[in-house]
Amino acid sequence: MTVRFAILGAGRIGKxxxxxxxxxxxxxxxxxxxxxxxxxxxxxxAYGCDIRSIDAIEGSADVDAVVICTPTDTHADLIERFVRAGKAVFCEKPVDLSLDRVKDCIATVEAAKGTLMVGFNRRFDPDFMAVKAAIDAGRVGRVEMVTITSRDPGAPPPEYITRSGGMFRDMTIHDFDIARWLLGEEVTEVFASASVLVDKRIGELGDFDSANVILRTASGTQAIITNTRRAAYGYDQRIEVLGSDGMAAAENHGENRITLADKAGFHSAPLLNFFMSRYTAAYANEIAAFVAAVADGAPTPTTGHDGLMALALAEAALKSIATGRMVKVSEVL
Amino acid sequence: MTVRFAILGAGRIGKxxxxxxxxxxxxxxxxxxxxxxxxxxxxxxAYGCDIRSIDAIEGSADVDAVVICTPTDTHADLIERFVRAGKAVFCEKPVDLSLDRVKDCIATVEAAKGTLMVGFNRRFDPDFMAVKAAIDAGRVGRVEMVTITSRDPGAPPPEYITRSGGMFRDMTIHDFDIARWLLGEEVTEVFASASVLVDKRIGELGDFDSANVILRTASGTQAIITNTRRAAYGYDQRIEVLGSDGMAAAENHGENRITLADKAGFHSAPLLNFFMSRYTAAYANEIAAFVAAVADGAPTPTTGHDGLMALALAEAALKSIATGRMVKVSEVL
Amino acid sequence: MTVRFAILGAGRIGKxxxxxxxxxxxxxxxxxxxxxxxxxxxxxxAYGCDIRSIDAIEGSADVDAVVICTPTDTHADLIERFVRAGKAVFCEKPVDLSLDRVKDCIATVEAAKGTLMVGFNRRFDPDFMAVKAAIDAGRVGRVEMVTITSRDPGAPPPEYITRSGGMFRDMTIHDFDIARWLLGEEVTEVFASASVLVDKRIGELGDFDSANVILRTASGTQAIITNTRRAAYGYDQRIEVLGSDGMAAAENHGENRITLADKAGFHSAPLLNFFMSRYTAAYANEIAAFVAAVADGAPTPTTGHDGLMALALAEAALKSIATGRMVKVSEVL
Amino acid sequence: MTVRFAILGAGRIGKxxxxxxxxxxxxxxxxxxxxxxxxxxxxxxAYGCDIRSIDAIEGSADVDAVVICTPTDTHADLIERFVRAGKAVFCEKPVDLSLDRVKDCIATVEAAKGTLMVGFNRRFDPDFMAVKAAIDAGRVGRVEMVTITSRDPGAPPPEYITRSGGMFRDMTIHDFDIARWLLGEEVTEVFASASVLVDKRIGELGDFDSANVILRTASGTQAIITNTRRAAYGYDQRIEVLGSDGMAAAENHGENRITLADKAGFHSAPLLNFFMSRYTAAYANEIAAFVAAVADGAPTPTTGHDGLMALALAEAALKSIATGRMVKVSEVL
Incomplete structure (x- = not known):
């Protein structure tokens, strides 16, 4: 079976x-x-496809699946429309910035017995997949501590901050998802400490640009996420999982793999500076995984529930900052 | 001037x-x-020195300085006795497990215009010194985020836990000191999240074996410390400092520097497994720094105040665990 | 201008x-x-193109350029036919296994004022290009010593040995080309020392599976090539250029970038095992470079002369093995 | 048994x-x-020993062993005198610059049933020992190819060139010894290609500053040595052993282990710049090995024969340069 696609939204990620x-x-x-x-x-x-309206696609018998790449505030509505129309749906994260709206949307998907995959691309990065496979193969023993270093090369313009829901809902949300995936156990408590160190305007908008977050599960396993909006040396994306028998770690991707040596020492290139270059393979792999699931009628590897839980961790982090205390995830869900 | 030493305590660290x-x-x-x-x-x-009693050393005109390597509960008393006797004092950390006793002891040292250096050996590790020098030279810009990964190769016997004051006062105390040193600004708030994952008996004694700690300064700069009592691959000691213009990081020390490659991939040795092997150079450097300070009549690079502040951060961490909230350091001092 | 292509040969490299x-x-x-x-x-x-015979392509007005991916013994004839037909030609190395035939073919191309690019894909590897760019930017000073480590993961079947012209004409020929490119000065002398250590049958066919080659230029600059047909840990492809002011080195490509640590130490993946995986980007880049040259009417970055010279170094290496002495390249050209 | 030492020569290496x-x-x-x-x-x-004349030491009943650190042209005579005087002898390489004199000296040692260890310190470097141990443990399978990169940070003054016997007898001699040790099979043939690229005055003295040497054994196993007198980034000392089942490699030693990252990329320190800093542990280990052998009446790990063979390889290399051909070691011995 060939899965026939329409893409909603021809912006950067749509391309x-x-x-x-x-x-x-x-x-x-x-x-x-x-x-x-x-x-x-x-x-x-580029690809020889038709141009159609969203309405036309909804009624197109020759479309099996859609990829939603429109602005965030349209995601939940489009998911519901297309699931009801019998299309398999791949939607960029987040489903919505409101937890309640996400819950409603998931309920609609479930009622329609629809297929919804939420785009957490990093789970499909070959290196991160290798770390996960090593954990699943027992190479590190019981997982005890997950460390995620996730640093953007530079802060976005202030207008983006408001539109995206802020650092935790937009940037850390990826790390929340990776943490849940690697911990292999649901997160129950969240503590966050956030600062404005990079760009004052971000603080004026009520957001942050530097943060550390601690996550805990019921068994006491922990994850730590360290974020900033500015790493001079490029897009810094590392994960490290300590277990009872060892550690698995994924390293960064530089612009090349050459080393220059001179009297000042040894020099190598800065990191790939753009998330689309860093995660090129991950984007291809996630669509391939969606295609495979749709073709097989199998569950998608990421779901609406994953979207909900990652957003819940963001909400808990914000509540932790507001209260200065560890927040139970059950308080926000 | 040659500084003439006596050493109090001929145990492991005394040697x-x-x-x-x-x-x-x-x-x-x-x-x-x-x-x-x-x-x-x-x-x-081994060294051709005399054997004398502590009392005799206190009255020895041919001794300028003492190194206190006796059990922790004798430290504060011995510091006071020897400072009053006009000897320069180098004391292993901690000064005492009680903040009040540490404060009294420091007051005594100050009243006597004495010299007291507290043994935070890691500040004298050549790699950590190179990181600090890079910061001081402006190589990373303004310091924004310090990350300390500090993992023991294995948990100590339960009896050691009680005697040493527990993980935060005994193990993390080194990381608290390194964090203060690298941040270059006093820590004002502490949050800690601790678990028992390695050895149940440690939990039964009221202590922890796995922890993440977040430190904040008044300006919003943060440090994160991640600790465990068991890293299968050896004694894991890494520091990383992110600043506005870049990052400085110190890497681990393996047992050797060879790589073996075979059909399974590339293999290198586990880390040096013992703190004394890992920090051999640091121990020599800290005594050299003490000698230089005594010979020059200069301030010692670490002081009783450093001992006090590191212990205060440990107390704040324990209070944070008890309350589930961020604790101001001023609450415990 | 869009360059319209036909590909001659739909085998592995044709694809x-x-x-x-x-x-x-x-x-x-x-x-x-x-x-x-x-x-x-x-x-x-896969690509929606026509299927045509070679004769038909020769006469096709809608074809500007051909890529020759047919067996080696057809290369020279096809180059001559298509250059005479006014097509730009990209031909896989080697032009021919006979130096005289290569010279004739180049003469024909020149007489026809044709365009011929010989496929030395490694010059288009992003890392090797970065090394070359560093040299050209003066980052290593004057080039003094080039070291090329080039090891296949496993020996080919004996029947391939004969067909391909043997190790020097088939495998080392890439390293000869890279050496010429990096030295920036023509090689004048060659010494080779070859052994049969991997597969006796290769020796029975008169070929070798392990070799070291030294190249010299008139100014005394040297290159060393170290080859084997079997590296248990994968396809080992490294280059290193020492100059008066420093060194530039390109590292290997592993199957992933994760590290596993356990009580035995640190482990990472073997190298990419197949030349097409290792040089994926290089293959794309070399076609792009050919397209750009054809579109601009500019010289191609590699030429028939490059094919000739690399083959001459292979012949000189074989003569060196036969005589046990350094051989001047002028002896074989 | 305590081995009682005298040291002949209080220069740099004597200290x-x-x-x-x-x-x-x-x-x-x-x-x-x-x-x-x-x-x-x-x-x-520094050490509280006596000052005695060489004659007095020769007759000292309280001296069991001597370390000869005098100028090269005195080595052979002193070895003979002290072996005859019943002292165990550790002598810095080379025994002599003349192969015949070395042979005579070894004959004298053997006639006297004396103990002679020649100081090839690199065999006692912990990393190189780990490579050798990996080979001996079968970790790389059968040894096929040894690669030694050995580069001095800077050329010595011209007057040293003459005194030391030139690059091959003074610098490469260490690499010849390491190659013999790692190959585990005697070298039978030598080819060398040398240039003057660093300092013209070295060439005016008839010596070289840049060289590649290929060594072969009877079974076809090969070693390649690449030398220069100038590496801008420090003292470059690497070995790599390829075998039928894998590879073992020893990496360089930098001045520290920190990495600095900024917008230009990642930077680490140059290599330790001085052979005595790089091989500190090796110097201590070789004396410990000598002491152990003398105390146990066991053979020393390196012998006069090792000194002879390394010098023979240097002579063969020089003959190869003079003749432009592969030279059998039997031609010079």
């Missing part, structure tokens, strides 16, 4: 997913929708 | 310091005191 | 180049030729 | 060995001899 759909065996790109004609045309030119 | 005193130019080992004759004799045999 | 042509902006794949209908059909299915 | 003797358990330093009173006095002051 990435269009390329992935076009290159994954077992998938074909049928249509693109975007209010900006030039953006849609560029996808059409 | 290390005896070796350091014997090898540092400008220092000479005059006497050793220990209630165990064999232990004292071993030092005498 | 790689078809993919590259399809994905490079400014190029389009018009036709594929292969005596095996299934192989040609697979390319047609 | 190193005096420190080693003083610190090795089972050894004691009895006397130092040097024509320069200040040099001898410095050793006496």
């Amino acid at each position: 990435v997913h269009a390329g992935a759909v076009a290159s994954v065996p077992g998938a074909t790109l049928v249509a693109i929708a975007d209010p900006m004609p030039d953006a849609a045309q560029a996808i059409k030119d | 290390v310091h005896a070796g350091a005193v014997a090898s540092v130019p400008g220092a000479t080992l005059v006497a050793i005191a220990d209630p165990m004759p064999d232990a004292a004799q071993a030092i005498k045999d | 790689v180049h078809a993919g590259a042509v399809a994905s490079v902006p400014g190029a389009t794949l018009v036709a594929i030729a292969d005596p095996m209908p299934d192989a040609a059909q697979a390319i047609k299915d | 190193v060995h005096a420190g080693a003797v003083a610190s090795v358990p089972g050894a004691t330093l009895v006397a130092i001899a040097d024509p320069m009173p200040d040099a001898a006095q410095a050793i006496k002051d």
Whole structure:
């Protein structure tokens, strides 16, 4: 079976997913929708698909699945519409910035027995997958401590801060998902400590640019997430899992693998500076995993529930900052 | 001027310091005191010094400085006695397990215009010194985030737990000191999350074996300390300092520097497994720094105040665990 | 201008180049030729091009350039035919196993004022390009010593040995080209020492599986190439350039970038095991470079002369083995 | 049994060995001899030994062993005198710059049933020992290819060139010894290619500053040595052993183990710049090994024969340069 796709939204991430759909065996790109004609045309030119409206795609019998790459505030509505229309749905995170809206949306998906995969691309990074596989193979013993270093190369413009829901709902949400995935046990408590060190304007908008978060599970296993919006040396993405028998760690990706040596010492390149370059393989792999699940009628590797829980951890982190104490996840769910 | 030393206590750390005193130019080992004759004799045999009682050393005109390597509960008394006797004092951490007793002891030292250096050996590790020098030279810009990974290779026997004051006062205390030193700004708030994952008996004694600690300064700069009592791959000691312009990081020390490659991949040795092997150079450097300060009449690089502050952070961490909230250091001091 | 391509030969390397042509902006794949209908059909299915005979392609007005991926003994004839037909030609190395035939072929290309690029893919590896760029930017000063470690993961079947012209003409030829490129000065003398250590049958065919080669230029600059047909840990491809002011080195590519630590130490993955995985980017880049040269009417970055010189170094190496002495390149050209 | 030592020669290397003797358990330093009173006095002051003449040491009943650290042209005579006087002898390499003189000296040692260890310190480097142990434990399978990168940080003054016998007899001789040790099979053929790239004056003296050497054994196993007198980034000392089942490699030693990251990338320190800093542990270990052999009446780990063979390889290399061909070691022995 070939899974026939439409992509909703031809922006930056829409282009990435269009390329992935076009290159994954077992998938074909049928249509693109975007209010900006030039953006849609560029996808059409590159991959030879139709340009259709979202309404038309909803009624298209030749579309099995959609990838939602539209603005965040449209995600939940589109998920519900397309699940009801019988399409398998892949939606970029987050489902919504409101926990209640996310819960409603998940309920709708479940009622419709629909398929929803939420785009947590990092789970599909080959290195992170290798770390997870090592854990699952028992290579580190019982997981005890997860350390996630996640640093953006530079802060986004202030207008993005408001629109995206702030650092925890937009940036740390990826780390929350990775932590849940690696811990292998649900997080029950969250403590967060956040600062404004990079850009005052971010603080003026009520957000933060530097944070440390501690997560705990019922058994006492912990994860620590360390975030900043500015790492001069590039996009710093490391994970490390300590277990009773050892450790598994994924290293960064530099711009190249050469070393220069001179009288001052040894020098290597800064890190890949852009999340799309760093996670190129992850974006392709996540679409391939979605295609495989849809083709097999199998559960998707990430779900609406994963989207909900990651957002709940963000809400708990914000409540922890507001109260200065450890917050139970059950307080916000 | 040659600084003439006596060492109080001929145990494991006493031997290390005896070796350091014997090898540092400008220092000479005059006497050793220990209630165990064999232990004292071993030092005498190795370095040709006298065996004297602590009382005798207190009255010895040919002794300028003492190194206190006796059990923790004798530290504060011995510091006071020897400072009053006009000797420069180097004391192993901690000064005492009671904050009040530490404060009294520091007051006594100050009243006597005495010299007291507290043994935070890690500040004298060549790699950590290079990180500090890089910060001081402006290589990372303004310090924003300090990350300390500090993992023992294995948990101590339960009886040691009680005697040592527990994980925070005994093990994390080194990391508290390193954090204060690297942050370059006093810590004002502490949050800690601790678990028992390695050895149930440690939990039965009211202590922990796995912990994450977040420290904050008034300006919002943060440090994160991640500790466990068991790292299967050896004694894991890493520091990383993120600043506005970059990062400085100190790497671990393996048992050797060879790589073996075979069909399974590339393999290198586990880490040095013992703190004395890992910090050999640090122990020698700290005694050399003490000798230099005494010889020059200069302030010692670490002081009783450093001992007090590190212990205060341990107390704040314990209070944070008890209350589940961020604790101001001023609450415990 | 879009460069319209036909690919001659739909085998393993033909598929790689078809993919590259399809994905490079400014190029389009018009036709594929292969005596095996299934192989040609697979390319047609994947990229939507025509299937044509080589004769038909020679006369096709809608083809600007060809990529020759046929067996080695057809290369020179096809180069001559297609250059005479006015097509730009990209040919896999080697042009021919006979130096005289290569010279004739180059003469024909020159007489026709044709365009010929010989496929030395490694020059287009991003890391090797970064090393070359560092040299050209003066980062290592004057080049003095080039070290190339080039080890196959396993020996080919004996029948391949004969067909390919043996280790020096087939495998080392890439290293000869890289050495010439990095030295920046023509090689004048060659010494080689070869052994049969991996597979006796290779020796029975008169070939070798392990070799060290020293190259010298007129100014005394040297390169050393170390080759084997079997590296248990994967496809080992490293280059290192020492200059008067420093060194530039390109490291290997492992299967992933994770590290596992346990009581035995630290472990990472073996190297990518297949030349097509290791040099994926290089294959894409070399076609892009060919497209750019053809579109601009500019010289190609590698030429027939490069193919000739690399083969001459192989012949000189073989003569050195036969005589036990340093051989001047002028003796074989 | 405590081995009682005298050291002949209180120069740079004499001081190193005096420190080693003083610190090795089972050894004691009895006397130092040097024509320069200040040099001898410095050793006496540091270690409390006597100052004696060489003649007096020869007749000293309280001296069991001597370490010869005098100029090269005195080595053979002193070895013979002290072996005849019944002392165990440790002599810095080389025994002599003349192969015939070395043979005579070895014959004298054998006739006297004397003990002679030649100081090839690198065999006692902990990392190189770990590589050798990995080979002996079968970790790489059958040894096939040894690669030695050995680069000095800077060229010596021209006057040293003449005195030391030139690059091959003075610098490469260490690499010849390491190659023999790692190959585990005697070298039968040598090819060398040398250049003058660093300092013209070295060439005017008939010596070289840059060289590649290929060694072969009867079974076809090979070693490659790459040398230069100038590596801008420090003292580069690497070995790599490829076998049928894998590889063992020893990495360089930097001045520290910190990494600095900034917008230009990642930076680490240059290599330790001085052979005595790089091989500190090796110097201590070789004296300890000598002490152990003397105390046990066991063979020393390196012998006069090792000194002879390393020098023979140097002579063969020089003959290879003169003739442009592979030279059998039997031609020079």
